[in-house]
Amino acid sequence: MDIIDLAQQHELMLREQAVATARARGMDAVPVYINGRKRCVSCNRLIPLKRIQARPDAVRCVACEEKLEKS
Ligand SMILES: [Zn+2]
Structure with missing residues (x-):
């Protein structure tokens, strides 16, 4: 070798x-779209537009992403 x-x-x-x-x-994780709006794959709430603009690849809301990063 x-x-x-x-x-x-x-x-x-x-x-x-x-x-x-x-x-x-x-x-x-595959992003979830409902009525053209992206939803958090963890809590199913709409991901705020500002977050999508800042992180277009985001699949979670800030709260769920922070929870995941702390775990
Ligand atoms: Zn969430």
Whole structure:
């Protein structure tokens, strides 16, 4: 095994960890749209327009995102 193989193994391990972390944080959650408005995947309330403008990829309201980040 040479240094390239070792580097590839390390990259794979890091990628798997990153995917697992993203899944645990719900980053693969599919946004919910009802009547064209995006809803929080956790509490089902409308995500405020200002949050969508600030974070277009957001799938949770600020309160639920903070709860998730603290857990
Ligand atoms: Zn919420």
